[in-house]
Amino acid sequence: MSLTVFQGSIELGIIYAIMALGVFISFRTLNIPDLTVDGSFVLGAAISAVMCTNSNPFTGLLLAFVAGCGAGCITALLHTKLKIQPLLAGILTMLALYSVNLKVMHGKANIPLINMATIFSSFEGFLLNDYTKIVISFGILLVILVILFLFLKTKLGFVLRATGDNDQMVRALGVNTDFTILVGLAISNGLVALSGSIIAQYQSFTDISMGTGMVIIGLASVIVGEVIFGTKTLLKRLIAVILGSIIYRLVIAFALELGMPTTDLKLVSAVIVALALSMSTIKDGFEVMKKRLDARS
Numbered sequence: 255m256s257l258t259v260f261q262g263s264i265e266l267g268i269i270y271a272i273m274a275l276g277v278f279i280s281f282r283t284l285n286i287p288d289l290t291v292d293g294s295f296v297l298g299a300a301i302s303a304v305m306c307t308n309s310n311p312f313t314g315l316l317l318a319f320v321a322g323c324g325a326g327c328i329t330a331l332l333h334t335k336l337k338i339q340p341l342l343a344g345i346l347t348m349l350a351l352y353s354v355n356l357k358v359m360h361g362k363a364n365i366p367l368i369n370m371a372t373i374f375s376s377f378e379g380f381l382l383n384d385y386t387k388i389v390i391s392f393g394i395l396l397v398i399l400v401i402l403f404l405f406l407k408t409k410l411g412f413v414l415r416a417t418g419d420n421d422q423m424v425r426a427l428g429v430n431t432d433f434t435i436l437v438g439l440a441i442s443n444g445l446v447a448l449s450g451s452i453i454a455q456y457q458s459f460t461d462i463s464m465g466t467g468m469v470i471i472g473l474a475s476v477i478v479g480e481v482i483f484g485t486k487t488l489l490k491r492l493i494a495v496i497l498g499s500i501i502y503r504l505v506i507a508f509a510l511e512l513g514m515p516t517t518d519l520k521l522v523s524a525v526i527v528a529l530a531l532s533m534s535t536i537k538d539g540f541e542v543m544k545k546r547l548d549a550r551s
Contacts, residue, residue, distance in 0.1 A: 261388065263507040267500030268391040269452050270471065272398055274479075274499040275492065276445030277472030282491075283406075284438045285418040286333075289344035289469055291446050293351030294325040296465035298447030299454035300358040303365040306455060311372045315451050322447025325351060326439035334432035355462060364461040372455035387456060394452065395496065398445065403489055405441075414438050446472070470523045475499035477530035502526070 273295065280288040298318035305314030325347060332343035359365055374387050405411050417424050417434045425431050446468070454460040479498020485491045509522055529536075 259507050259511065260504075261385075263503040264500060265388045265391055265456070266453075267503035268388065268395050268496075269449055269456060270475065270503065271395055271496040271499035272452070273446045273449035273468065274472045274475035274495045275398065275402060276442040276449070277469070278476050278492070278495045279438055279442040279445070281473060282476060283415055283418045284435060284442075286340045286435070286439070287344070288326075288329060288340065288439060288442060290325055290329045290347045290351070290439070290443050291344075291469045291472060292465040292467070293348035293355070294322045294443040294447045294465075295450035295453075295468045296355045296460075296462060297321050297325060297351055297358070298450030299460040299464060300355045300365075300462075301447075302451030302454045303367055303460035304358060304360075306367050306370045306372055307365070309371045311376065311455055314455075315373065315448060318451035319444045319448045322450075323440040323444035325447070326441070326443030327436055329443070330432075330436040330439040334435055352462070359460065359462065363463075364459060367455065367458040367460070370458070372458070373452070374455060391452065391456070398448075399492060399496070402441075402445075403492055406488055410434075410437065467520050467523060470520070470527055471502070474523055474527045474530065475502050477527060478502055481530050481533050 273291070277288075277291060280286050280291075298321065301318045301321055302311070302314035305311060305317060328350075329340070329343045329347045332338045332346060333340045336343075338346070356363075374390055377386055377390060406415060413424060413429055414434050414437065417429075417431050417438070421431050424434070450465070453464075475498040476495050477498070478501055479494035479496070480491065482501070483490065483494035483497055485494065505526070506519060506522065510516065514522070
């Protein structure tokens with residue numbers, strides 16, 4: 255693997271780690287399978303692209319986060335107020351966002367950002383030119399990591415984590431879990447949309463179909479990180495998600511270097527998630543097999 259490919263994989267891993275943190279909030283913290291991710295990712299990218307064409311790349315990031323929060327709120331309201339299953343609520347919002355994203359993009363399927371102002375081009379000449387993207391991306395990720403960690407340590411953050419573990423117990427204590435779910439899904443999709451907005455500026459284009467499979471990518475990052483680095487403390491779990499995202503991108507880059515067709519990327523992602531999810535079962539199976547072999551001997 256060349257140095258350029260390695261650096262590019264690290265950069266993408268850092269940016270996608272923001273999305274993985276959002277998926278971590280919904281899937282792991284709230285224990286809600288939220289498929290809004292595929293739509294909110296493109297929503298963030300679309301808003302970012304439109305704002306870049308108007309020479310407002312930084313405003314694009316902020317608006318993308320706010321819009322993503324709004325998408326998450328819609329899913330939460332469908333689930334909590336209309337009593338729609340969270341999986342179906344996410345699918346409904348995702349479908350609706352497809353039309354919304356096209357409207358944001360003024361009916362265009364893609365928007366090129368070549369020679370447009372981005373957050374990366376704004377710092378050219380101030381930072382090391384070869385490492386501008388990785389420094390800016392890591393800086394944004396570090397700020398998000400610190401804020402998210404401090405938030406999850408607050409009273410609301412504790413309630414959010416407890417809701418995912420045992421929502422009935424939390425309700426028995428007089429806590430409004432509907433509000434907690436609303437906040438959790440809003441933050442989750444806000445981070446996903448923010449990641450999409452940065453990706454759009456990083457790749458210099460936005461496409462209406464670029465969000466396909468983002469749930470799998472985010473989930474793969476979360477699970478790979480947890481399996482390899484563990485989940486003992488909150489900070490360790492958050493860092494594990496980030497490292498999992500980077501490792502995932504490196505694995506994909508290595509597979510492409512070996513000659514794997516790009517059309518097989520989704521298949522590889524699905525296999526990685528399946529293996530990571532079944533890791534404990536596979537481990538238990540090996541232990542049972544080992545005990546049987548020891549007993550026979």
